[in-house]
Structures are given as structure tokens and as C-alpha cells.
Amino acid sequence: MIIQLIISGLAIGSVYSLVALAHSLIWSGVRAVNFAQGEVFMAAAFVALTALSGAGRLPALPFGAAVLVGVVAASLIGLVIYNVAIRTTSKKGFLYALGACIGFSTLLQSSAILIWGSTGEQFPAQISMVPLRVGSIFIAPQDLFIMGISLTAMIILYFFLSKTRLGTAMRAAAQNREVAGLMGISHRLTDSLTFMVASCLAGLAGILLAPKFFVTPQMGSMISSKGFTAAVLGGFGSIPGAVLGGLLLGVLENISAGLISSSYKDAISFLIMVLIIMFKPEGLLGVKGGRKA
Amino acid sequence: MLRVQNLTKRFGGLVAVDNIDLHVREGEIRGLIGPNGSGKTTFFNLISGFDRATSGKIEFMGSDITAGSAHGLARKGIARTFQHIDLFKGMTVLENVTAAAQCHARPRFWSSLLGTPSVRKEDQALRNLAMEQLEFVGIADHADDLASSLPYGLQRIVEITRALATRPALLLLDEPAAGMNPTEKQDLVELVRRINASGVTVIIIEHDMRLVMGLAETITVLDSGSKICEGLPAEVQGNPRVIESYLGSGGVGKKQTHAYAAEPSGALDVSGASQNPAAKGQDSFILSVDSLNSYYGNVRVLKDISFKMREGEFTALIGANGAGKTTLLRTISGMMSPRSGRVLYKGEDITGLSSDRIVARNLIYVPEGRGVFPALSVQENLMMGAFRRSDKEAIKEDLEYVFGLFPRLKDRRNQKGGSLSGGEQQMLAIGRAVMSRPRLLLLDEPSMGLAPKLVDEVLETVMNLHDEGLTILLVEQNARAALSVAERGFVLEVGSLVHEGPAAQLCDDPAVKAAYLGG
Amino acid sequence: MKARHHENFITHVLPFILIGVIALVPLLTRDPYLMHILVLGGIYVILAIGMNIITGYCGQINLGMAGFFAVGAYTSALLTTRLSLSFWLALPTSALVAGVAGVLVGVPALKVRGGVYLVLITTSFAGIVQVILNQWVSLTKGPMGIVGIPAPAIGNVLIYERIHWFYLTYAIVAVIVFLAIRLVGSRIGRSFVALRESETSAQSIGISPAFYKVLAFVCSAVLAGIAGSIYAHYMTTISPDAFGFNLSVLALIMIVVGGIGSIPGSIVGGVALALFPEWLRALGPYQSVAYAAGIILAVVFLPKGLLMMGVDAVQLIRKWFLAPDETSEKEVS
């Protein structure tokens, strides 16, 4: 049974990882937090769904193209959030950025209700529903699909950050903005890029989970806070930490809910957050005495 | 009254304060000097409880305070100011001082909430005490002004007043004169004397040597965390170890073999406005700086700086800590904007352009502290230098060229930048700048924190780069080393250019020593 | 000296003028709908003052106000329904219990450096309170909530009518405003602001960060507890879903919109955030889009908050319309 719990924990955990990656990427690169991340997640799922099923005169697109449309939409939303909510408030203090982001999260959610209605829609499954059976363990092909795509996205991200000029520039700006400027790397470029890449990840997470979940305007709020916990668990701002934190949180939640009580599943996630912040604020893979949050 | 024994503070591998013994008598004014990074402020932090010592003991008025908390020590009578002014900006001056005056008062929550007569009386007394302090210092007129609205010099004074309002027995002043003009400095000296006369023992960290030598009876000199000398001002001034720690130890020594005619450009104009920039043909100057004024907040750091550099020149800009050397380079490279004045690069006005656009013009700045990207590999660091270039083949060639210059970097090309030693990091920073194909290279304190042998090695490379035709503006605190490689030198003192001349001459100029050590 | 008068006027007189003007509304209309919104506004004001003490004055971001509010509401509801305690005893008790919760959050929050972690730790607290309210069914009746919370009485008169609640709420608000003005003007308030402006400097003049930060947490928790208690008795029924994350966010928006570190700003912010969504009801389905857009605009374009914008506007009007000789005085400050 433990193995079953771990496997399903890994599936949800890989999605937590993507959202945690988005949080960590933005934190390490821009020193900001996008509290509307969950709504980016939601919006991408809706846009992809609309692209998949076609709307008005627009033709229905194949799955791959719909994913692309959704991810691009997410990155554009990220760009707007950065330019309206983060950049304008960067000098006024964290409180204002927080307020503006929260405003965006309400705005995106209520806009989604206006556009797509509040009843939610089913995202057509791309993968067979029939579970695979290995011994006494059942594995949903969908979960494997989610894990596979998440892993692929993380690998692509890794290559983007480490092998491309822009990705290296983003990392350089994350380490020392001033000196990066001296290399001719403009802050606005890397900051915008960071927000767009992070939003792509959050959007991809939303689209991946859409067939498993149901696409509703409210689907983002839970995932965003779980993503936070995962990012903090792994070490806020650390890229490998975000991946590890997400997977670990998924598994921990599942095991504790399975073995202790499911009623306190959320409390456990909160408790993990409080304990980590208090006793190991740098997280599992963060740098000790690194930058302060 | 203060006895410090074997005090040591380590940050990771770095020993910031190394086994220091110090005794300060009651009623004394003690000067604490030393070059940048010598551990003076860390020492203050240890005494005032902001940092915990790794080992050693601090005794204050007979009791052991090694493990005291900062606020607890403030109540015990140790007050301090900060190197960078740290006032409560949103409060008025009176509120700032009153907050300190309540140091010894109990919170009295319920009485305060209800505003009982007794607490009101007590509050009035606190306010009166604060007012008295303001009057004592002579800034009572500003009591109701917002602290952040005051000129810089006054903010320093407010900070001292705030420290005084806690009624300390020991006052620690961390560079109180930084950014002050001569009159303000004179007033400060007066003030510190009066504070001392009222029975407060003072320890003062100060870079303005004239000021601290005139003020303190005894001076303690720190270098790299250790106490290297202690004595009367005159003794300290003449101590060879002190001079070495300030002016540097020597230099590469090959400079003399170069036969450059190091004649003055005639562009230096200490008085301010440069009268005839066109007279010498502006085109022949790669860089000309025209009555530049830069501020940090309210502090005027650069005062009407004007100078010119020809293409292919190797110029050293020397001066003591806080003279404004780095600010000048930051202003030229676009990291900060000047309040007034112009920077011309190859005849083009680049004043106020953002740094990435200045980089595009091949004016490259290697910042103080090297600015290596610690989590990027050596090769990635170098490639970032070529961020704006798209000529792949040439980048490859340049990479090989840099590896040729610094073979050590080639061996470590896949190591993280942060794992390199200080010298290697400096090489990396210079190599990275070379990757940008600079026409004019601004180097900021390449010798900082390096062992003498490495300083030589780094400077030698810089000389080689110059030999290949690169124009270089080198900023150094280590004056002797810098002057030994450069052709021409400028001396910067408290924001103004005060001397100019061929490097070899400046090297032996007593005025240069004076700019560093006062006198 | 004028700057000081001006300052005194805004901090000491203006709050009471604002409350006074609101208290005069029943002369115009006793419309229960408006009364309801204003009672909610009054509860919001108390919440906003609490939020301002911890976040505006002491500089510690707190997104756990919903948790303290819920603690106050449930304490009061349980004491009056289970133990038949009077509202007048339940109110201070719930303030006390919320204050204890404030210590429970404040002490761990001391170990935390920086805004993001404070946000996370305080939201976690509110989240844990939510889980407890939902799961500890034997005490809280879980998601069903508590119904039939009795109305308070003054003598033999039950506070039941909207208009009575209106007066009761604003009387409590006035007392709290009075005490809050005292508090922030006292040496304690000075220490809070000192900590906000610079923790190092505050330490250097003998202010203990631990003591004052926890004290600020407790003060804000107590106020949230009082607001919660009033809310419980006013609504007569409470359930966990009323104390979600949105309420904490609302408290934050109230002080950002009203004015950070300002008691009169808290009054403006609290009442405005009660009225604003009601105005937008006319927009029907676009209500919450307009609301969100309004919040974003206010945060981005009103850095000093509504109140100070109003004050600035008044000065601008004076400059334009009053005799030119008076405008010459304004260069002070």
C-alpha cells in the first residue's frame, strides 16, 4: 500500500514541482513573488481547452498545438503581471506587490467566470483511462503521462538555463543584477523573460492537470499554495530544490493522509511549511545564509 | 572601562577579526583606523552586540558582555552610530531622539494606552531630555523636520544625537565624517570633543586621517583583522607597517622599462570647469569627463571632476578609502547617473545611458569585488562577457585568447566561478571583460584582498593587455602597485582630483602619502 | 511648527471627525441595507487598525488576520451559546484568547526574516485555524458552524435592530480608535515604528525586537479578536467558510488602500472596502472584475492611500482657491 501511496504522490508531486519551479525561478531571478501564479495555471488550462475544442470561427486544434497556445497565453499573462503589478511596485515595497498580485488573481478568476462561465468544463482525456496493474499496484496511464511531461519540461528548462545564451543570462542576472548589466544584459529583458518562463511552467502544469482535474475558474488557488510549500520545502529560489520539494510534498501528503487521517491533509502541508520556515528556512537544497526572503 | 581580550570572529573561512586585544580607558577618545576590509566595523559589531564573537572576551565596566544582546548593551551604556546612516526616516528628528531617550524607560503598556497623568509626565520628561540633547548638539531648530529631509551632514549629527540620548558611557562612532564638507567636519570635531568632555568615552572609526589624528589621543590600526600598531597619532603616521598597509607594498617593477612619455594631458582642472576642451582636439581623447558631480542621496561624492584620457593610455586613479574612486567609475559606466556634468566617450555624450548600452560601445567596467557570477562555470562567466556579440567564430578565438592569458582559467573552465580563489576570480573578471572586446577598460581595485604575489600577477596581465593597445583606467587603493604599472596617475581626495602627474613622480610625492594618511 | 500641527490634526483629530461623520449618517437615512454595510465597515475598521499596528506600524507583514478573527468569533460564540456567558464578558475573553494566539504566531514569526516567509508563516497559521474549525467537530460543530449566537443586551434592551448595532459598533470603534491613537503615539508606538524603519538602529538604542514584535502581534490579534466577536454576535451564525484567506487579503487591501501606518487611513480603508463592492453591485456580472481592477489601480497609483490623497487634494484646492498669501505658508515641511 505504501508503494501505491508513493506512486500517486509522485504524480501530483510532479505537478507541484512545476508550480514550485515557477515560484523559485521568479524569486531567484527577480526577487519577487507572483501570488497570482495559480490563476496563470487556471487561465492556461482554459485557453488550451478552448483551442482544443475550437471557438467561434477558430478551428479546433490538435492537442499539441492547443498546449502551445495555452502556454503562450500563460507567458503573456505573466508578462502583463510583471509589468503592471511587479515592476511598478518594486520600489514601494513588498506589501504593494502583494496587493497588486492579489488584485490580479481576483481579476483573472472573475474574468474567467465571465468568459467561460463558472460551471467548469471537462478537458478531454488524451490518454487511456484504464489503469495498469502491476502486482497489487494500480498505475493510471494519465499519471505516467503527467510525470513524463513534467520531467520533460524540467529537462527542457535545465537545458534552456544551462546551455543557451539567454538562459545563462537569466542565471547571471539572478546572481548579480548589477554585474549582469555590465555585461550588457538588460534587467527588463531578463526579468520579463523570467516571468514568462515561470508562467509557461505554471501554465503547462495547469494544462497537464486539466484532464485529470476539471477545468474551473477556481482550480488555481489550491495549487498555488501547494507550490509555495513545495518551493519552501526544497529551498526557496533553488531550482533542483523546487523539483525535490514538489515530489516530496506530494508523497508526504499522500502517505500522511493514507496512514494518519485524510482530514488533516492540508494541515500537514501547512505544518510542513511552518516547521521548515522555522527550523530550516534555507530548505532542503537551498544555500544556507543565502539571500534573505 | 573596555577590555577586549583575544577577540576573534570568523565568517565561514574568513577571519574578520583576528585575536585582538584592546584596552580603552575611561574618558578617552580612541581612534580606530585601517584600510578597507580590515575588520573595524566587525569589531564595532562585536562590542555592541550585533555580532557574536567566535572566541575571546569583552569586558565593559567590569562586567563580561561577550554574549550580550545589542539592545541589552545599549541599555548598559554602549551606544553606536553606523557606517551607512541608519535613521528612522519616517520620523521627525525629535521622534528619532525621543525613541532613544526612552532607552531606560519601561514600556508601561496600560498606562500608555490610557494616557494616565503619570505616564504623560514621564513622556514629557523624555521629550524634554531629547530636546536637551538636540540643544546640546545644536540642532534643536530641526526638531520637527523629517529625518530623511535633512542634508546628509545633519543626518550624521542626528544619528550621533540619537546615540547620545541613550545616555551612554561608551560611544562608538563609525565613520561619522564620511560625506561631510570641511566646515561640517570642523563642527563634528568640536562636537566629539564636547561629548567627550561631558564624560563619554569615544571610539571612532574614521577614514579622514587629519580628522581622526587631530581628535584621538591614541590610535589603533587594524589590518586584515589584526591589530598592527597602537600609539600616538604621530607614531602611527610614521610606522612603516601602517604606511605599507595603506599605500601598498611595492609593485611590479617592470614599468620602468617602458619608454612612454608620460606627460600630463593638461586636462586636469582641479578648479572645476574645463575651459577649452576643443583646444587639444577632442577627437584624440577616448574619454573626457567634464565637471562631473555625483551624489549618493544627499551626499556629494564627486565634486566637479574633470579629466581626459587619450586612446592607448594607461592611467591610474589612486586615493584613500571613500575618496570617490568607485563612484567615478560607476558614473562613467552608467551604473549611476551624475547630478551634473558630462561624460564623453570618443566624442559621443554617453552621460546617463544605461550600463548595458554603454557596454555596447565597448567601454567595459570590471567592478570592485570582481562580480564573478558564483554559480556559473568559468566558461559561462566568460561567455557572459560576450553576451552582446553574435560573431561565434570570433568569440571562440577570444575565448582561446583569454585562456592563453590566464592558463589557470582554462584548467578550471568547468568549475563554478564561486569556487575559485580570489586571484583566479580577479583573472576571470578581467578575462570576462576582454571577452567584450573592450576599447576602454575600467578596472576597479583589482588588488583588493589578494596576496602580494597575486597582485603582481594580475597587474602584469593588465600591463600586457595595455601593451596590446588597450586603453586602461585603473583605480587602486594600493597606490604604489598601481603607479608602478601605469603611465600617468591622478590622485583623488574626498571627491576632488588633487594631483596629476607621471606615475613615477607621483610614487614618491609626499602629497600622495598625505592624501592617504593625513598630516 | 506648522508641520507639527498639521500632523497632530491628522493623527489626533481627523479620526474622530471621520467617525463622527459616519455616526451622523442615521440622520440622513436609517436604511437597514446601508446600516448593514456600515456595521460591516465598522468591523473592518477594527480589523484594519489591527492590521495596521502589526504591518503598517511595526512593519511585519501579517496575512493571518482571518485566523485571529476566527479565534475571536468562535471564542465568543462558544462562550455565549455553550456557557451562556454575557456578550460583555465574551467580548474581552475572546480578545484575550486571540491575544494568546497572537503570542503563538508572534514568537515563531520572530525567527523569520523577510516578507515572503512572514506571509507564508502567517497564512499557514490561518490555514491551520481553518482546518481545526472544520475538523474539531465536537467543539466547533465543524463546517456546519454555530447558529443562534445571542444578541448582546444593554440593561434590558437587546441589541437587535440594525441601527442599534450601528451605534454599538461605532461606539466600540471610537474607543478602539482612541486607544490606538494613544498606543501609536506612545513610546511603544515609537518603538514599533523604529523597528519598521530600521531594526538594527532600533536595537542600537535599546529597543528589544523580540518584545515589541510579539507585542505588536498581540495587539493586532486582540483587535482582530474583538472584531470577530462583534461579527459573530451581529451575524448570529458563524461557519468556517467566512474566515478564509480572502478575509486576510481584505485586511491587507484595506490598509494599502486606506493608508499604511495611519489610524485615520484604517478608518477610510475599512469603510471604503465595505462600500466599494456594494457600489459595484450595479454592474451585475462585471462587479468582481471591476472590483479587482479597482484594487490593482489603487495599489499601483495611490501609494499613500485614499486618505492622504484626500488630504493632498484638500491642500491643492486650498492652494487654488484661497487667498494667495496663505499659500506661501505651505513651504514648511
Added chain:
Amino acid sequence: MATKKSLRILILLAVVLVIAAVVIVSQMSRTKSEIVIGVVGARTGDNAALGEKQANGAKLAVEEINANGGVRGTELVLALEDSQGLPAQAVACLDKLIYRENVLAVIGDCQSSPTLAMLPVIAKAEIPLLAHGTSLSITQQNNPWVFRTRANDVVKFSSLVGFLVGEMNYSKIAVFHDSADYGIGGADAIIGGLAERSMDVVANESWTPGDKDFSSQLINIRNTKPDVVIFIGPMVDMGLAMKQARQIGIEAQFAGGAGIESETTVGAAAGAAEGLIFAAGFISSNPDSKVQSFVSSFEEHFGYKPDDFAATGYDSIYLLAAAIEEAGTDPADIRDALANLEYQGVEGTFDFDSVGEGLHTMAYGKVANGVPTYFDPNNQ
């Protein structure tokens, strides 16, 4: 001097602002001789979907009634307000409806806690409230103005248990519910219903509303090898839970109360809802002609099939129309008329008892080919 002037101006400005606020809030008072019925429901927030369906049902009913000449020759008008599912907001909505829109009666809220908060206001304003929350306590507040137009949790789930045990002969029953009032109340009703038959549930697991991943709880349920799993909670959650249950290999019969057969839930379950048994007042495949005409015109108007919430909105309006037709526009008369009314709606037969419960029996259905169908156990 200057200070005094600015003080005066400030006071003036404050007064002007407050008056403006009062005026804005007091505007739009309705004076026309229409019959206005208020609808309170969540249109934004986590439960926006419920409010939308409820409001659409009500809109359809109003349109139909007005097309047939209205009530007593007057058109019905709906006034919709968004409660966000929050108690304090629900009260504000209700206040606005009563004191601004002069409504004759109010329907809503779809959830129990906002409904409970509305009760004291209703009692004071003395107008009828047709409540849609299903928590038992709503009708136990001694409030004579409250009428419930949905089957409450006890009715729904104890009759479901009766059907599953009595008719279908299942014995190992697991319950999987959310931790909100609907889920806990429902689980209590099931446990109570089983206790009457000296039985107990084999598993009792819960989730937090809005959860997306249920694997750990489902694994616990799987280990007890139940015959039936009853799901109780928000529509999307139930669908996801059923899907995930099948994915980890639970092969038991699924069952639930009204709402579980909705297009939303069945869609979210993505095939896992096939064969599901449910108890509901309203079943869209009910061959009854009234139901069928409701279903087809609802689908035509709004593009999706109506469910329980839509039906309750629809029935509530017709109930009120019937009562007003009979009693006129005096609220007390309307109340008395409602109490005595016997009315056949799309949800079943309404016959309000002394506390205001309208529905007392349930119909049973089964999901076949993704569509809820009337279930006849003898005709399998």
C-alpha cells in the same frame, strides 16, 4: 488659521463624500408596480457554479410565466445578487433586495451557511424565503418564513441508504465525503440510516472541498473492499474522486445524492460515473412531460442540461407564482398560501410541513451512457 481652514474643508469634503456614498448606495430604489423576486446566490467565488445554475433555472421560470401573462396580470421581475457564498455578503444581498428592490420574496442561497446568516433578516423583514441549502438546521430555527425547496440531507441520504440496502441488497457501504457541511451532514444521515438497520459503514473518509487528489483516502477505501461507495461533496470533486477511484482499481458500485448525476460531475468522472446510482428529487430523464419540457427549454436557453440546482431555482419561482396568484402581494398571505400549497414541480411533489420542508420523497436514477436515467431495479 490655515489649519482651521483646512479643517473646515476636510470636514466639508468628508461630509460630501459620505453623502455621496449614501446617495449612491440608496439609489435605484424600485418603485414600479412589478412583482419582484430576489435571488441570492454565489456568482463568483468557489461555488459560483451552483449560483449560476440556480439563477438560470429561476430566469427560465420567470420567462415562461411572463410569456403566459405573468402573475395576476403583472410581470415577474428577478433581482439577482451575488453572495460569493459568504454569510456577510449574503446578508448584504438580502438587505439590498428587501430595502432597495422591494422584493416580495427571496430564493436562495444555494449553500447552507449563507442561508443560515440570512434567516434573522428574513424573520425581521417578514417576507418568505425559499431556501436551497440542504443543512438540516435551516428549518429548525423556528422561523415561519422559511420554506425549503430541495430535499434536505437527511431525506436524501437516508432514503438513498434505504434504497441501496433494502432494494439492492448491498451490505458493505463506504462513504467518501467532503469536510464541509454538505458532506458531513450527508455522512451523518447515512450512518444514521444504517444504524436503524443495525449496520455501519465499512469506511468513512473525507476530503477538503476543492481537493484534486484523493488517492490516499481511496486506497484506504479500497482496502475495505466495499460493495458500494457513496460520494458526497462538491460536484467537480465527486467526479474526480470517482475517476481516481476507478483508476486505483475500486470496482464497487458508486452512489450519491442529487448533484452527483450532473453533467459537471459525470463529465469530471470521465466515464467512471457509468452505472452510478443516485437519489434525487429531480432527474432530467424523468419521462414526466413537465420535466421534459423544462429540460428541453433549459438546454435550449443555456446550452447544458439542468440539474438539481437549476430545478430548484425553477420550482421555487413557480411555487411563488402559484402562491402569489392565490394570495396576492401581501407577504404574510403569500406565506400562508405557500404553507398550504400542494404543487407538482420538476423536483417532485411539494407539500410544506410545519417547519417548511417541501420535499419528502426521492426518485432514484442511474447513469447510463453518461446520461442520468430513471432507475427501475426490476427492469435491469
